[in-house]
Amino acid sequence: MRGHILPFLCRTKLIILAAPPWSTLHPSSTPALSSTLRRLRMSYGSTSKSIKRRSLLGIILFGLFDPRHVLATALSFIVNLLCLLVSIDFVYRSHIFYESKELSFSRVGYVDSSSIEYREDNLAQWIPGQVLSPLPGGLDNVLTSYVTTLLMCTGPTLATRAPSTHLYGIQILDNDFIYIDLPHRFGWKTEDYYTAYRQVYSSPSWSSELFALPWLHIYDDHEIINDWSGNETGLYQDAIQPYLYYHHAANPPPLWKGATYYTFRRGDVSFFVTDTRRYRSSSAMDDGPRKTMLGEMQRRDLEKWLETDNGWKVLVSGVPFTRNWRGPEAKDKMWATEGVVILSGDRHDHATTMFPSPETSKVIEFSTSPLSQFYQQYRQVENADVVIHSHRYGISKSGSLTFDTSSPGIWNLGFELVANSKHAWSYNWTLSRTKQ
The missing domain is CATH 3.60.21 (Purple Acid Phosphatase; chain A, domain 2)
Incomplete structure (x- = not known):
């Protein structure tokens, strides 16, 4: 989706999930994660005050990132990933699995007074x-x-x-x-x-x-x-x-x-x-x-x-x-x-x-x-x-x-x-x- 934050959030959350637990608790210990956090803060204009106001439901539903809520952030990533997979399934399922090349069917066309038993x-x-x-x-x-x-x-x-x-x-x-x-x-x-x-x-x-x-x-x-x-x-x-x-x-x-x-x-x-x-x-x-x-x-x-x-x-x-x-x-x-x-x-x-x-x-x-x-x-x-x-x-x-x-x-x-x-x-x- 053009202009959607999903790809950026996916990359961010993959870094979080791949990092060791202590790096999640202390983001500054991991340079890549620290850099990502800084970009997120700049992108969304986040401040420590606005982060505090984020609810768990908002994190999950809107893909918000909060380093203090690791599980909620991970769940948000899973939700986004599922939405992506459902979209891919909707677009490509019939093309890949249901070309119906062996289809056999019959149906009735024009019927008038000369075509009735x-x-x-x-x-x-x-x-x-x-x-x-x-x-x-x-x-x-x-x-x-x-x-x-x-x-x-x-x-x-x-x-x-x-x-x-x-x-x-x-x-x-x-x-x-x-x-x-x-x-x-x-x-x-x-x-x-x-x-x-x-x-x-x-x-x-x-x-x-x-x-x-x-x-x-x-x-x-x-x-x-x-x-x-x-x-x-x-x-x-x-x-x-x-x-x-x-x-x-x-x-x-x-x-x-x-x-x-x-x-x-x-x-x-x-x-x-x-x-x-x-x-x-x-x-x-x-x-x-x-x-x-x-x-x-x-x-x-x-x-x-x-x-x-x-x-x-x-x-x-x-x-x-x-x-x-x-x-x-x-x-x-x-x-x-x-x-x-x-x-x-x-x-x-x-x-x-x-x-x-x-x-x-x-x-x-x-x-x-x-x-x-x-x-x-x-x-x-x-x-x-x-x-x-x-x-x-x-x-x-x-x-x-x-x-x-x-x-x-x-x-x-x-x-x-x-x-x-x-x-x-x-x-x-x-x-x-x-x-x-």
Whole structure:
């Protein structure tokens, strides 16, 4: 740690522990120890009066040196040493011991109406779709299989064996699945990115409930490097390959060949998952109408989706709308719809924010993170934004949304915030629409 007194204290205490007992009682008898004591007194401005006021607890907790309290000073050294070892363990353990090269796992990707096994009533036979040939993966032999050709059920009830306990359950992991640059970056090659993905997938923290849900993904900066705005240059080419094999191949089909953003539907709810990293303008560019988070083509596709899709609209963004989307990008188009829900992450806390148009509030954002990482509080005051709720605490936060579209003209949305595996807050939002 830069500017920390730990190395100096460690050296000092090593001298003390290595010296004979009488030299500790009489520091002047050992020139090296005497010199060290003089430097300590000069460094901390110590006087005999201030030394007397030092408590044993202060010596132990703050690494203070007191020649009259040998045991307390030694214990302080041990405490500092343990802190150092714990820090080293935190940074290097996974890199040294858990590269997970023998990892084997499977998980569910995009599931739609053509990829569910089913049976009618209580019949024993499950009817699957046709399994096509697996697609070869990259360095880690990732295989992606598609299930298609669902035969329609004609009975009064339908029992499903979808990869979820809920027919339409999905999990959207919308950014920073890996942290390639935290707490320390160990390499810059494609293989280093593969290793980071393997380490996350090999974590014992994944629950069976999470693995049972279909996972959809989009990446952000920490899959490349913090605050990346270099488009497809440099590190992007090394970082994108593991993402394509591990995640993108299991996403819904992109809107264009080679694109990384996509749309999909769940019943009467339509999703547009954006890529706010690959196509954005450089962060060094001056703010203005030409600066973009989406790029020209993605922006046009988003505006077209907002204008023409007749479902309830959910926009997924890797970065918070309230924090980053400043300018004309699609905001007026959102206000012109009958309602848009924005889902985002990145900020390491939770905020529910309304974006009222001049007429009414029809755009709302649920920004929730992290799934497993440090937390912080982000504060931003914007006259046009209305903060409904914020929640800082929790190293693991997730949001659960329930869409009720059973009424043709009413959209009932329920949101539940879960922090550290406990219910933290809930909110219900209702919109009406005239277009069917």
